[in-house]
Amino acid sequence: MTIASLLSSPSELTDTASSKSAIVLMTRIRLARNLAGKSFPGWAREAQRTEILSVCREALLSTAPMKRSANAAVSELTDLEKQMLVERHLISRELSGSSAGSGVVINKDQTVSVMINEEDHLRIQVLRAGFQLKKAWSVINALDSELESRLDYAYSPRLGYLTACPTNLGTGLRASAMMHLPALVIAGQMEKVVRAVNQLGMVVRGLFGEGSDASGSIFQISNQTTLGESEEAIIKRLGSVLESIIEHELNARAKLLEADATKLFDKIGRAYGILQNSHQLTSTEAMNLLSLLRLGIDLLVFPEDTRATIDRLLIEAQPGHIQSTAKHDMESNQRDILRAARLRTEFATFAKPNFTINGHN
Amino acid sequence: MASPLKCDLCTNPATVHLTQIVNNKVHKVDLCESCAQAKGVTDPSGFSLADLLLKASLNPEIPSSAVRCEQCGFTQNDFKKHGRFGCPQCYETFSSLIEPMLDNMHKGTAHAGKVPEKALERKSLHDRIGELESNLEDAVKSERYEDAARFRDEITQLKQAFEPKSAR
Numbered sequence A: 001m002t003i004a005s006l007l008s009s010p011s012e013l014t015d016t017a018s019s020k021s022a023i024v025l026m027t028r029i030r031l032a033r034n035l036a037g038k039s040f041p042g043w044a045r046e047a048q049r050t051e052i053l054s055v056c057r058e059a060l061l062s063t064a065p066m067k068r069s070a071n072a073a074v075s076e077l078t079d080l081e082k083q084m085l086v087e088r089h090l091i092s093r094e095l096s097g098s099s100a101g102s103g104v105v106i107n108k109d110q111t112v113s114v115m116i117n118e119e120d121h122l123r124i125q126v127l128r129a130g131f132q133l134k135k136a137w138s139v140i141n142a143l144d145s146e147l148e149s150r151l152d153y154a155y156s157p158r159l160g161y162l163t164a165c166p167t168n169l170g171t172g173l174r175a176s177a178m179m180h181l182p183a184l185v186i187a188g189q190m191e192k193v194v195r196a197v198n199q200l201g202m203v204v205r206g207l208f209g210e211g212s213d214a215s216g217s218i219f220q221i222s223n224q225t226t227l228g229e230s231e232e233a234i235i236k237r238l239g240s241v242l243e244s245i246i247e248h249e250l251n252a253r254a255k256l257l258e259a260d261a262t263k264l265f266d267k268i269g270r271a272y273g274i275l276q277n278s279h280q281l282t283s284t285e286a287m288n289l290l291s292l293l294r295l296g297i298d299l300l301v302f303p304e305d306t307r308a309t310i311d312r313l314l315i316e317a318q319p320g321h322i323q324s325t326a327k328h329d330m331e332s333n334q335r336d337i338l339r340a341a342r343l344r345t346e347f348a349t350f351a352k353p354n355f356t357i358n359g360h361n
Numbered sequence B: 001m002a003s004p005l006k007c008d009l010c011t012n013p014a015t016v017h018l019t020q021i022v023n024n025k026v027h028k029v030d031l032c033e034s035c036a037q038a039k040g041v042t043d044p045s046g047f048s049l050a051d052l053l054l055k056a057s058l059n060p061e062i063p064s065s066a067v068r069c070e071q072c073g074f075t076q077n078d079f080k081k082h083g084r085f086g087c088p089q090c091y092e093t094f095s096s097l098i099e100p101m102l103d104n105m106h107k108g109t110a111h112a113g114k115v116p117e118k119a120l121e122r123k124s125l126h127d128r129i130g131e132l133e134s135n136l137e138d139a140v141k142s143e144r145y146e147d148a149a150r151f152r153d154e155i156t157q158l159k160q161a162f163e164p165k166s167a168r
Helices: A003-007 A046-061 A079-087 A133-148 A182-186 A190-199 A231-277 A283-298 A304-316 A319-324 A332-348 B033-038 B049-057 B076-082 B095-105 B117-141 B145-162
Strands: A024-033 A069-073 A103-107 A112-116 A122-129 A173-180 A202-205 A218-223 B016-022 B025-031
Touching (some): A003 A069, A003 A079, A046 A069, A046 A103, A046 A112, A112 A133, A133 A173, A133 B117, A182 A190, A190 A202, A190 A231, A218 A231, A231 A283, A231 A332, A283 A304, A304 A319, B016 B033, B025 B033, B117 B145
Antiparallel strands (some): A024 A122, A024 A173, A103 A112, A112 A122, A202 A218, B016 B025
């Protein structure tokens, strides 16, 4: 299977059948692993990196979850493919910019992806739509054990799995959830939440990780520390932080409805109108509008079965995905026209809003 | 007024002053506005602890001798530059640099998670076979054939355990 055919087939995140959660869009777990006695990718020479790539790739392809997978060296991927993989959260921006000897292996339904020679020799990632930390952990734990029977991991009994950056030492585990928090954003409470979450040893980032903005009111929450706690303990701690953020978001929604439902419904109605009729949409604006519609679904303005469409569009409205539907390279303003056209078509047949269901009008 | 404090990272006047206590020692970091911004000091969500702790650990308290990792040639200066290590062995080589940092960086300083059982088992088996092979060589050289036969049998046995498929 090639990356190109992978990108055109249904995935966990864009598949219309698999949207499950209102507030947690998706959960991810990644493990950082390195080979014993080999320089880390950032320090290894090109010949070493190439050797590590082939050793890791061979081991990966012999594991059960990766039997049906696509794999490629980063140098074999086009810029557009790389961008689309980043937009699907299957590779990092760092990998897409990396030099010779880096690669990626992705399974068919795009729930498992392994980056080779990113910051560490192996960055194993399992992704699930919705709030599924435990499921993601059991899948990644099994894959890691299978790999470990084939590869000699760099490991110290005292410090755990040894990683290029000491901030990943120990378990090498980063668990994260993508959360849709529009009410906390509208109510201006996000800063407070970020501070509280930080105090609990968790980090809040934008949609695409470090340094990215939170367009569409989508945030990534993940553990900050990796050493001194078991994997299960980290996951459990993150899980309870997520639960409490969900509660705050729901409270914020209730308060918004109570205080000024008209204002909230006005925002949602206008977003619907723009998506149906606009002729130029930047990806940030599209994200923010789609985010409001998603909130509308949670508030029963739109039927529940439209959520999957919105979640798919949140990815398909990204620049790389829009570009991929065009025949030739486009400037960003041309993409904005194409994006608007694409969304007009989608929303021409979208369910009509029903603003009476909550008893408001 | 005397010349103002300069930023530790560039030559601009320092306006952000951070005091940290690492291992009961006070470390001060002075930064200018733009370096502080760049390092994420002013942004509570993107605080890069590693960088700052590293900065603190570069104060003269810890000898910054020119230790070089035997395995990969990495030096402490390289760590200062990259914020990442050169190879797994570096954690041994630079243990006096890294260990004080871990306490502030993580929840604990000792691993409490998964153990790669299979990998460790294989490694100890591998080491044992290597040891036996050198014993075997010595025995043959010194014409201790009875010992040599014993070592050979043990190696065969271990190799079978190592690769169960060939035991058919």
